[in-house]
Amino acid sequence: MDFRDFLGKTETLVLPYFGGTRVEAASRRLRVQPVAASAAPAAPGWYEVSVAGRRATLAAPASAPGAEVLDALPAVRGHWIDGWIFVSGRDAERVALPPDEEPAPLGRCTGRRWYGGEVVLGSIDFDDEAEEQARLALDALGSIADVKGAAPSLRAAYGFAVVHRVARGLGVEVSATEARAHAVTFADGGRAAAEAWLAHLVEARRRHEAEVAERLRRAEIAANEARHQARLAEVARQARARRTHGTPIERADAALAAAGARMIDARRKGANLEVTFAFMSNRFITVVDSETLQVYDAGICLAGADREVTLDSLPSVIREAIDEDHLNITRR
Amino acid sequence: MAILNITYQGQSADYELEIDYQASDADVRRIAVEVVRSGGVRGLHIAGLRTDAFDGFVVDRLRGARGEQRIYLRPKVPFGAGEGAARPGAGGAGAR
Numbered sequence: 001m002d003f004r005d006f007l008g009k010t011e012t013l014v015l016p017y018f019g020g021t022r023v024e025a026a027s028r029r030l031r032v033q034p035v036a037a038s039a040a041p042a043a044p045g046w047y048e049v050s051v052a053g054r055r056a057t058l059a060a061p062a063s064a065p066g067a068e069v070l071d072a073l074p075a076v077r078g079h080w081i082d083g084w085i086f087v088s089g090r091d092a093e094r095v096a097l098p099p100d101e102e103p104a105p106l107g108r109c110t111g112r113r114w115y116g117g118e119v120v121l122g123s124i125d126f127d128d129e130a131e132e133q134a135r136l137a138l139d140a141l142g143s144i145a146d147v148k149g150a151a152p153s154l155r156a157a158y159g160f161a162v163v164h165r166v167a168r169g170l171g172v173e174v175s176a177t178e179a180r181a182h183a184v185t186f187a188d189g190g191r192a193a194a195e196a197w198l199a200h201l202v203e204a205r206r207r208h209e210a211e212v213a214e215r216l217r218r219a220e221i222a223a224n225e226a227r228h229q230a231r232l233a234e235v236a237r238q239a240r241a242r243r244t245h246g247t248p249i250e251r252a253d254a255a256l257a258a259a260g261a262r263m264i265d266a267r268r269k270g271a272n273l274e275v276t277f278a279f280m281s282n283r284f285i286t287v288v289d290s291e292t293l294q295v296y297d298a299g300i301c302l303a304g305a306d307r308e309v310t311l312d313s314l315p316s317v318i319r320e321a322i323d324e325d326h327l328n329i330t331r332r
Numbered sequence: 333m334a335i336l337n338i339t340y341q342g343q344s345a346d347y348e349l350e351i352d353y354q355a356s357d358a359d360v361r362r363i364a365v366e367v368v369r370s371g372g373v374r375g376l377h378i379a380g381l382r383t384d385a386f387d388g389f390v391v392d393r394l395r396g397a398r399g400e401q402r403i404y405l406r407p408k409v410p411f412g413a414g415e416g417a418a419r420p421g422a423g424g425a426g427a428r
Contacts, residue, residue: 232359235351236366242335242346255344258337258396259404294342303410310344312337313406316392326411 010052014062014069016114018096019044023056024116030056044097064100070122076111079131079157080104082164084176085111085119089152089184092160092176093119106134106157134158141165141191152184159183163194172198248273248290252311255293259315272296279315280322285331286314301328338364338376339406340385345376353401357391364405 015023015030019041023030033055035041042058046065050057064070078087080103086092095111096118103109108125130150137144141162144150150158160176163186167174178201179186186194244251252275253263261279268274273290276283287297293311300321302309309317321327334353337346347367351359364386368376392404 228359229362232362233366235349236363236370239336239347239349239363239367239370242348244346258335258346258400258402259394260396262397292343301412303412305407305409307342308339308407308409310339310342312344312346313339313404316390316394316404316406317409319392319394320390321411324411328412 010050012059013049013051014046014065015049015056016064016097016118016120017042017044017047017049017058018116018118022116023047023049023058024114025049025051025056026115028054029116030054033057046097064097064120067123070112070120073112073114073122075122076113076119077125078109078111078153079151080107080109080124081157081161082176084157084160085109086153086157086160086176086180086183089156090180092156092180094176095119095121097121104135105138105161106131106154130154138162138165141194143188143190145188155187156180156183159186159188162186162190163197166191166194167198170198170202172202174198174201248293252288252293255310255312256315259312261315275311279318282318282322282327282329283332284318284329286311297331299329299331301330335400335402336360336364336367337402337404337406338368339404340368340376340378343376353393353403355403360391360403360405361386361389 013025015025017023017032021032023032030049030051031054046062047058048060048062050059076085076087076093078085078092082105083098084092084094093111096114097120099121101124103121103124104127108127108131110122110125111119112122113119128149130147131154133147134144134150134154137147138158138161144155144158160179160183163174163179163183182197186197244254246254248268249266252266252273256263256275256277256279261277263275263277264283265276266273268290269287271290273288274285275288276285278284284299286295286299288295288311295306295309295311295314298306298309298314298317300318302317318327334349334351334355335346336349337344349363351363365381365383368378368381368385370377386405388408389405390408392406394402394404396402
């Protein structure tokens with residue numbers, strides 16, 4: 001037989017589909033053929049699967065296989081509650097597919113571990129007196145500390161049942177994995193123990209959400225600041241220096257005019273320039289460097305800091321002195 | 333667009349900038365640091381200028397004779413009698 005004939009061979013299997021892109025058969029993992037973009041995705045469940053090579057097509061929904069198939073798989077024994085099988089006083093497995101017939105709450109059952117690791121319900125087993133008593137206690141969300149013969153898995157399942165029901169009443173989502181470490185406490189303490197634990201859980205979630213919101217807010221502020229700094233850097237990069245033209249007197253005139261002052265007179269004094277100008281209804285006489293227009297004598301009292309400024313910025317200094325009532329004109 | 337006049341160590345230079353006349357004082361100082369650090373344009377050039385070099389400087393906004401909007405960044409200077417106009421050691425590299 002040519003290998004191409006083997007590759008072209010198609011067979012039909014009943015397999016569980018748990019969602020996603022693959023299904024697991026006994027001997028291999030198969031890739032599920034994608035459905036058309038317009039079609040709704042297949043719901044998890046049992047399917048007749050058409051298999052060609054490593055490609056699988058979900059042909060039609062199917063019933064779960066019988067014991068002849070499932071009993072060959074590893075068993076997961078424990079107590080059923082709300083879609084979970086509690087297998088010990090601490091560990092629980094979620095049943096991956098909703099069974100056609102659901103066990104009674106806290107009932108004994110056996111799950112089967114499928115090839116990919118998911119658990120499906122295998123069989124519903126016979127209960128004892130302890131399960132019956134636990135179901136009665138669950139109506140009042142009371143304690144089962146005194147129930148004789150209750151296996152650890154029953155106590156843990158009962159504890160989760162209690163906290164799950166109290167949480168549902170409070171509108172709080174809680175999973176068996178979150179609650180399992182405290183399940184026996186809830187089994188012994190009933191509603192009060194569950195309510196106390198849930199209060200801590202809710203408060204911790206609230207704090208966490210507040211912290212996340214604050215981190216996001218800070219990150220957004222930082223991002224905005226980074227964008228702003230980048231914008232400023234770009235503005236600086238594109239800055240163009242203005243060239244100054246003309247004689248020293250012409251440049252002094254331009255510098256004063258740009259600041260809203262009016263030059264009245266200017267004359268050379270050696271390497272310097274003595275400039276007389278009007279600004280904010282006052283007259284000033286200033287000595288500056290004729291090249292750089294650095295101020296040597298501002299004509300107002302600047303406590304010896306005259307050379308820090310230039311004729312360009314001197315009007316701004318004078319305006320500040322006037323606004324703060326510190327103007328003291330020494331030359332006019 | 334606005335004209336920014338920077339005065340630093342007794343030297344001044346004008347720059348044309350694509351910013352709003354009402355840009356915040358902090359933004360003006362930040363831009364000024366980058367402009368002065370940059371060697372790509374004429375005017376003041378101090379490559380190693382500290383980021384906080386202009387922290388104590390005054391940002392002022394004046395209108396020219398023809399209404400031209402200009403931003404001035406200059407040192408804060410004291411008012412009153414002092415050591416005299418010819419204080420040694422002031423001044424910096426020429427810009428004009």
